Amino acid sequence: MRIKLLAFLFFVGLCSFAQDSTEVFLDEVEIDTAAVVIAEENSFSNEIINSKSIHNFYQKLAQLEKTKNCKLRIVHIGDSHIQADLFTGKMRSLLQERFGNGGLGFSFPYNLAKTNGNYFIKYSATTSFESYRNIYPDTTKPVGLSGIALETRAKDFAIELSVRDKSFSFNTIKVITPNNKKLFDLATASKEIKIESSVPKTIVHKIKKGEAISIIADKYNVSITALKKANGLKNNNIQAGKTLKIPTNEMQPQTISRKEFLPLELYQDKFSHNYYSNDLLEKIYLIPSENKENYALNGVVLENNNSGIVYNAIGVNGAKATDYNKFPMFFNQLKSLEADLVVISLGTNESFDKQDATTYFTNLNEMILAIKSKNPAAEILVTTPPPSLFKRKYPNTIVADYSRILLEKAEENNFAVWNMFEALGGLYSVNKNFSKGYMSKDKVHYSKAGYELQGTLFYEALFNSYEDLIHE
Numbered sequence: 001m002r003i004k005l006l007a008f009l010f011f012v013g014l015c016s017f018a019q020d021s022t023e024v025f026l027d028e029v030e031i032d033t034a035a036v037v038i039a040e041e042n043s044f045s046n047e048i049i050n051s052k053s054i055h056n057f058y059q060k061l062a063q064l065e066k067t068k069n070c071k072l073r074i075v076h077i078g079d080s081h082i083q084a085d086l087f088t089g090k091m092r093s094l095l096q097e098r099f100g101n102g103g104l105g106f107s108f109p110y111n112l113a114k115t116n117g118n119y120f121i122k123y124s125a126t127t128s129f130e131s132y133r134n135i136y137p138d139t140t141k142p143v144g145l146s147g148i149a150l151e152t153r154a155k156d157f158a159i160e161l162s163v164r165d166k167s168f169s170f171n172t173i174k175v176i177t178p179n180n181k182k183l184f185d186l187a188t189a190s191k192e193i194k195i196e197s198s199v200p201k202t203i204v205h206k207i208k209k210g211e212a213i214s215i216i217a218d219k220y221n222v223s224i225t226a227l228k229k230a231n232g233l234k235n236n237n238i239q240a241g242k243t244l245k246i247p248t249n250e251m252q253p254q255t256i257s258r259k260e261f262l263p264l265e266l267y268q269d270k271f272s273h274n275y276y277s278n279d280l281l282e283k284i285y286l287i288p289s290e291n292k293e294n295y296a297l298n299g300v301v302l303e304n305n306n307s308g309i310v311y312n313a314i315g316v317n318g319a320k321a322t323d324y325n326k327f328p329m330f331f332n333q334l335k336s337l338e339a340d341l342v343v344i345s346l347g348t349n350e351s352f353d354k355q356d357a358t359t360y361f362t363n364l365n366e367m368i369l370a371i372k373s374k375n376p377a378a379e380i381l382v383t384t385p386p387p388s389l390f391k392r393k394y395p396n397t398i399v400a401d402y403s404r405i406l407l408e409k410a411e412e413n414n415f416a417v418w419n420m421f422e423a424l425g426g427l428y429s430v431n432k433n434f435s436k437g438y439m440s441k442d443k444v445h446y447s448k449a450g451y452e453l454q455g456t457l458f459y460e461a462l463f464n465s466y467e468d469l470i471h472e
Helices: 002-017 034-040 051-067 087-099 213-220 224-231 321-325 328-337 348-352 357-374 397-413 430-435 448-470
Strands: 071-078 101-103 105-107 121-125 130-133 148-152 159-163 170-176 184-187 190-200 203-206 243-246 251-261 273-281 283-288 295-297 299-303 308-315 341-345 379-383 416-418
Touching (some): 071 105, 087 448, 170 184, 213 224, 321 357, 348 397, 416 448
Parallel strands (some): 071 341, 105 308, 341 379
Antiparallel strands (some): 170 273, 190 251
């Protein structure tokens, strides 16, 4: 039964990821059986371990499905597997297909930090920014919710945020900054100001073969001396094909245009500065609000007026639990996302640092406790790291140990676990998954298809656990 359900969910995922609202019938398409193949090759059950620890999340999910009168917010934190928002993008798509689209959630201008992010939102800016990732040691940097500090000392700039995927148009935007300082204003439109003036008329003459400087001077009724001075000539020698500037007393009109942004009225809560629009927005500008020495942005949150799922993805290439732990502002700002469920996907980078399982869990548990201390209502689900290889040939037995200790500690420490390591085939699955196109050449990272498969399998596990709960 679960294999059939998995095939159906994979089909739904393909349709919803394309954001195609056209109804498609099963007998009209050829279903990709990738998820079915993965499941058939393993004897395990793809399920959430210790699911009772996220009981409140499931209850609210059932309320959302039944009444469609609330939002349910998930925050998924991780490393490079999450930063690209392919795994999480598939989860977002599948959940919102069934339970409603409450908005994109957390967004960050990764391209301004010279790194990769998702496709859904495009950012551009009129100035350059400095960036600093949480994987580096300087804890004085304003690293917060994004895990990446983004800052500038420029006094006059604008960051344009525009929606590429219109299913994520928004009514509400939250701006998150260090210590919740008001560093930015928002503007939905700009006024063009035109300044009219007069400037000396510019005439440029291209020298023809056989022309002398005296001939050109006579043609434009200027002296040879004035012509030489305007062009920095020390003698009368000129060359065909070159150009000369012709001095003149004539004036010509000039229009200078510039944009003036019109700030919007923001309201402030404990964690962010917010703007609400009755109409859906597809574009907005972030501009400096005051004359500050430094402007730092930790991210924005985009939501619409609909009930449904808000799936926030936060990832940093190369990150480990210890990297998040060393920046307290990350945990303080996490409160702004109002998480019902926090999903943590870390461990691959720890394994390449050769951390033993006990050290890995100690650091991860410190992160879990910090999240719970600031977000007591949020429940925790940890995914095990996926299978990978060392040096593209040796099975990564360390992440196998991480998976084991997470399963052992889940009930004692009151968090749920999804065993992605086994869901993707276990210790010796990497070469097989690579041959199917699910992994990149380094055999550590996954391909787009591989990350989307992770999202499909995670959704199937979460969906089965949810179904078991509501049918008790």
